[in-house]
Amino acid sequence: xxxxxxxxxxxxxxxxxEFHQAVKEVLESIEVVLDRHxxxxxxxxxxxxxxxERVIMFRVxxxxxxxxxxxxxxxxxxxxxxxxxxxxxxxxxPSVNLGILKFLAFEQxxxxxxxxxxxxxxxxxxxxxxxxxxxxxxxxxxxxFMSELFRHIGPSTDVPAGDIGVGGREIGFxxxxxxxxxxxxxxxxTGKGLSYGGSLIRPEATGYGAVYFGEEMxxxxxxxxxxxxxxxxxxxxxxxxxxxxxxELGGKVVTLSDSxxxxxxxEGIDTDKLSFVMNLKNVRRGRIKEYAExxxxxxxxxxxxxxDYNPLWNYKADCAFPSATQNEINAKDAQxxxxxxxxxxxxxxxxxxxxxxxxxxxxxxxxxxxxxxxxAGGVATSGLEMAxxxxxxxxxxxxxxxxxxxxMISIHRQAFEAAEKYGDPGNYVLGAxxxxxxxxxxxxxxxxxx
Numbered sequence: 148x149x150x151x152x153x154x155x156x157x158x159x160x161x162x163x164x165e166f167h168q169a170v171k172e173v174l175e176s177i178e179v180v181l182d183r184h185x186x187x188x189x190x191x192x193x194x195x196x197x198x199x200e201r202v203i204m205f206r207v208x209x210x211x212x213x214x215x216x217x218x219x220x221x222x223x224x225x226x227x228x229x230x231x232x233x234x235x236x237x238x239x240x241p242s243v244n245l246g247i248l249k250f251l252a253f254e255q256x257x258x259x260x261x262x263x264x265x266x267x268x269x270x271x272x273x274x275x276x277x278x279x280x281x282x283x284x285x286x287x288x289x290x291x292f293m294s295e296l297f298r299h300i301g302p303s304t305d306v307p308a309g310d311i312g313v314g315g316r317e318i319g320f321x322x323x324x325x326x327x328x329x330x331x332x333x334x335x336x337t338g339k340g341l342s343y344g345g346s347l348i349r350p351e352a353t354g355y356g357a358v359y360f361g362e363e364m365x366x367x368x369x370x371x372x373x374x375x376x377x378x379x380x381x382x383x384x385x386x387x388x389x390x391x392x393x394x395e396l397g398g399k400v401v402t403l404s405d406s407x408x409x410x411x412x413x414e415g416i417d418t419d420k421l422s423f424v425m426n427l428k429n430v431r432r433g434r435i436k437e438y439a440e441x442x443x444x445x446x447x448x449x450x451x452x453x454x455d456y457n458p459l460w461n462y463k464a465d466c467a468f469p470s471a472t473q474n475e476i477n478a479k480d481a482q483x484x485x486x487x488x489x490x491x492x493x494x495x496x497x498x499x500x501x502x503x504x505x506x507x508x509x510x511x512x513x514x515x516x517x518x519x520x521x522x523a524g525g526v527a528t529s530g531l532e533m534a535x536x537x538x539x540x541x542x543x544x545x546x547x548x549x550x551x552x553x554x555m556i557s558i559h560r561q562a563f564e565a566a567e568k569y570g571d572p573g574n575y576v577l578g579a580x581x582x583x584x585x586x587x588x589x590x591x592x593x594x595x596x597x
Contacts, residue, residue, distance in 0.1 A: 149174040149181070149193065156197055163246025165473060169253045169498060170197050172505070176580035179569045184588070190596070192588045196256070199249065201225040205295040207273055209288040212281055221292050223271035223299055223307075226252035229590035232303055233269030234259055234526060234533075236310030239317065243274045247473070251310075254497055255526070257583030258519040261558045264530035269305055271296070277312050278432075286320045293324035300325075302333040302536070308529045309338040311472065314384070315350075319343075334536025337529035346532035348547040349525075354388030354495060355548070356524015356555050357468055357516070361493035362396065363559035364514040364575075373397035376464040378489070380404045380457075381471035382428050382435050385495040385522070389468045390421055402459050404471060405435040409459040412438075412445040456480050463487045470495030478503035485511050494518035509574060520562045520579035527554045 156170050174193065181188050203223040210216055222245065225233045235255040238248070248270045256268030273292060277285050300307060309318050318338045325335055332344075339345035348355070358372075365371060375398040379386050382403045390400045399415040403424060416424070420442060427433045439447035448458045460467065460480040467489050469475055473496065476484070481504035484492065492508060493516040494500065500508070500517075508515040528551055535541055542550075558579075565585075566578030 165250035166246045169250040176577045177584045199226045207292045209291045219273050219275040221273045224248045224252035226268040227256045228267035231265035231267045233305035234266035235270040236308045237313045238272035238310040239275045239312030241276045243272045258523045260583040260586040262527040289320035290324045293321050297325050297328045337532040347544040349528050351388040352528035353385045353525030355392045357493045357495040357521045358392040359555035360516045360521040377466040378402045378464045379468045385470040408449040410438045410445045414444040466491040469499035473498045476500040476504045481507040493521040517576050
């Protein structure tokens with residue numbers, strides 16, 4: 148029955164492979180749940196959950212610094228609001244298309260359900276590339292983008308956040324335009340600056356959360372991060388703060404990367420080196436290659452499109468934190484990780500491992516935390532920002548970090564217990580999908596056919 152549903156999804160939207168991949172993974176996991184809950188089958192919960200409640204597409208015209216007009220495409224996928232307002236990031240990147248955003252929105256539904264905060268799932272963005280654009284060009288684009296999006300969002304309707312290509316600068320411009328158009332201040336965007344309603348720990352949250360989730364997985368084997376060698380991909384917020392937290396908990400990070408290549412530093416990326424990376428990426432917007440130019444202990448490897456594997460995943464280590472983008476670990480990468488001694492993978496990015504790679508991790512019974520559980524710290528802290536905005540209050544760094552840590556412990560517990568309940572202990576893919584699905588399904592059952 149679920150195979151038939153999957154084939155219908157593929158036939159209906161054939162050019163959306165990332166969405167198909169996400170749907171297939173969830174449908175395979177929830178077959179056992181539906182067997183125990185025939186009422187979900189009768190109410191067609193699976194058929195309804197794979198279809199977005201609303202898809203918004205619009206043009207975004209803007210003018211560059213030379214006076215030339217450009218037209219990009221904007222999107223917002225409002226996937227499911229059964230347990231709360233739509234919640235999920237905006238991504239500005241040339242690769243953005245309907246299929247990628249539907250996959251991200253679909254994943255977001257279950258991720259948000261696991262956070263214990265009442266949030267539905269959504270995602271959006273544009274094929275606009277902020278790289279190389281001036282601040283004024285980015286402002287013009289974001290103002291044009293928000294001039295359409297503002298009609299569809301609100302603190303109790305849909306609350307976007309940042310994602311790839313959308314950081315503090317972009318959120319600030321988006322929020323300013325929303326406020327101007329609506330003539331109201333509301334917690335309609337998360338990831339805001341601290342001076343206008345943002346939450347402490349929000350930039351750190353996804354990276355910290357992935358590390359906290361990994362810590363809980365290690366505890367099931369009576370272990371800690373102390374002395375563990377860790378591979379981290381990416382060099383944005385998630386990678387930076389995963390590295391910071393790993394260092395704090397006694398581990399050693401030896402890799403980082405960007406779209407041009409990766410660095411390997413066997414001496415470890417300590418606090419001082421991480422500060423250099425943060426300045427390089429957040430302020431100067433430079434390339435990770437400069438790290439190897441500054442620190443002789445590091446080796447830089449440029450991207451080689453002819454390779455069928457990523458060199459970053461081919462170093463000796465104990466733990467891996469893919470924190471760059473979707474499908475960055477293929478089957479060969481997954482096998483290389485296993486061969487090099489990695490037995491914990493906690494995903495900071497969304498769906499960074501291809502299905503064949505996930506299968507390899509599950510076959511080898513490693514500690515594998517899928518993104519919808521392991522990287523839920525970001526959206527969880529967005530939920531905490533929404534709560535602070537609703538109360539017109541601001542919590543301390545320690546309060547937010549404690550709440551985030553407790554949420555990640557809860558997410559781990561839900562996934563761990565659901566995996567046992569549905570017959571495959573230690574399988575966090577099954578556990579996260581089943582636990583998230585049941586929560587959304589129960590809400591949908593209670594609300595009737597809507």
